[in-house]
Amino acid sequence: MTIWWRPHEKNSRRAGAGRALGSLRWLGWLGWAMGSWLLVWALAYAFVPFLVKSQLQRVGLDKLGRQVSVGAVEFKPWSLELTLHDLAISRAAAAAGQGAQLHIKRIYIDLELQSLLRLAPVADAVVVDEPVASLTHLGQGRYDIDDILARLDSPGPQATGRGARFALYNLVLSGGRLDVQDEAVQARHSLQDLRLAVPFLSNLPSQREIKTAPHLAFSLNGSRFDTAAVSTPFAPNRQTDATFTLRDFDLQPFLAYWPASLPFRLQGGVLQADITLAFEQTPAPSLKISGRLSAAKLRLAEAVSLAAPGAGAELLAIDMLQVTLDEVRPFEQVVKLARVDIGAPRLALARDRAGRLNLLPADRSQAIKKIADKPSATSAEGQKDTALQPLTPARPWQLEIARLEVKDG
Template identity: 45%
Template sequence: MAKVGRSYICARSVYRACVTMRAMTGMRDDSAQQKRKHRAWWPKGPDSRWRRRTTWTIGIVLLTWLLTWLGIPPLVKYGLQQVASDRLGRSVTVGEVDFRPWSLALTLRDLAVAGPDGAPPQLQVQRLHANAAWQSVFRLGPVLDALQIDDPSLSVTHQGEGRYDFDDILQRLSGGTDEPSSGPLRFAIYNVELRGGRIVFRDEPRSGTHEVNNLTLSVPFIANLDSQREVKVRPHLAFRLDGSTFDSQTETTPFTDDHQTDARLKLDDLDLTRYTAYLPADLPVALSSGRLDLDLRLSFTQQPKVRLKISGDVAARQVVLKNRQSAELIAVDGLRVRLTDLAPLEQSIHADSVSLENPRLHLGRDAQGRLNLAQLTTSSPAQASRSDMGGTDWQVRVDQLAISAGQVNWSDQGVPGG
């Protein structure tokens, strides 16, 4: 009996060991199967490294898009409302900000700049859309493929003596900074479109109101940074002023190498004295009379480089400038300038000819020995603040200057008998 019992126990132990071994073998098989599946999904070798890098790259890009899509709008909204409000001295509000990181498109809605002392908003923009290009990163300057401004509304009030309700903004902007200027900002903005614009001009001294509505402006590009981008709009300016309609003319030559687009601006017999009341009150001279004729051509070219060029004729007649004591300083019966190349963004002027007909210059010296023209260059505090804004000097070139029947008058109060 003892032998039988020992045999039973031994057989039972062997059985348990076999069951345990089988279970362990099955676990190894399952683990091996999982490893084989894993190797099949992500094999070792160069292909495996390439797949891992690709997967990580896609994941990082998607995560970056997600973070910028969620994070940029509140940052832009906060920055505009806080920084712009501090800079302008007016409350700036933004209703909604949308950013698309995959196309670098930024859209602002319901942008508003408050008016002075609780007045209605000075500026309102229903929608502002800017589509940036990746070239902005490499060019170290903003490059925009499109800039769209929808339904802007501007309110301006003339308070008399050349003062306006936005003078406080200009004063803050012209305050200057202690940082040295590094030169003008380099930028390239393409396909600029302003649609549905409205300007309300209130003239308090004359108790009148002028209104510009249905304002449409399209500009192929505004750039001082050479960057070749696709141009989708033609130059166009149209508006209604107090019920009168104005619409510009454009000419496009899309099949030429320079892809030139021209816009023409023409004005005949414009009385300049109608607008002297709106000039700053601190100007040292006043326009007593003058009429203006314009026949200009604005050319937008892309080859060999991006450029805005203005050419044509500017003519003024019966121009008289007086000082603050209403004494005549400069008068000319006729002034004609034939522009060959005016590049405002490059700050250069090239005139083929400048002609003066019967110019009259009145020079004088007071009892203290001060020249009357020298006193004109003494800037007022407002003018000094504007000059502190900096900027580079303009380059002016005149090929031909013609003066006919000119005269210079001299009076000297420092000498007995003048």
């Protein structure tokens, strides 16, 4: 009798079992990863709307001093799309029951994964539908939102020298309306059918697809205004130009709405503008502004106290001011002016016995004097307190004026 021994069959069975076990282990890890990812999606889907809603309400009270309400919040974690419905900011307590100060029907934000990698908001689209705002002028430059402006102007925690970083593309506002009630003269102004489209607002080197051409259109008290835009989508820089033209715009009817908080008051002026806005992507997004701005018969006077109204003394008068913009890039903080022409300027500068200049309000002049007279703070060890040291901006603005001409001053 002959017995054949085949050890390779046993080894083959062991190898096959090992491969099967490895496949099962790999499938188990894959299933665990997919389950964890789905769990993260489910948690984000459930809790992000609640967090966004609660944070908006908290920030509204802390920063604005107003009640902020949100009808509904939707979040799709698989595509990072966030939608807010019926966002409203209430009026001041004294005007409660008169409707919201601001109501927005819908805000849609299409965020990108780069937001997590860059730790800065990167959005492919931002859409704001039907924002409706109301503003009441109480007289002498006072408004029903002065409490909000005071809160925003109040000093907060020291910020870092690094500015905010963002990359927002395809911004569209449609169906906007602003109603202004002037209680002083019992007049009403209405801005309706506001549409604003901006290709991008970005200070990050991020490349996203641009689907929006710049556009601004609205109706003001029945008069229609619309801009024109010219795109070159097949050019290497994908440039889109928008033009803005203003002719003989007299500021006299709007002088009553000059804010009372400013240290001077505008007394008159006629504006002209011929501006071109060029949106480019070569390779980083860039906005270039060029053209010409001018103001004729410009008059500024000292601010008038509400307790003792009257005509303030004249501070500055310019018969003609013309500024030619060569290249203004706000995202890069660069301002290049081809020329500035000033015709017949007259400046009345005075300083009182307390050392206050008439160009500054009394409280600000005193604050500057206190800072100048105050010795630098030191710690117990004699070292300077770094928390009190002024912060240097990471990237200061650059201003260049090729030619400045003053005549008959």
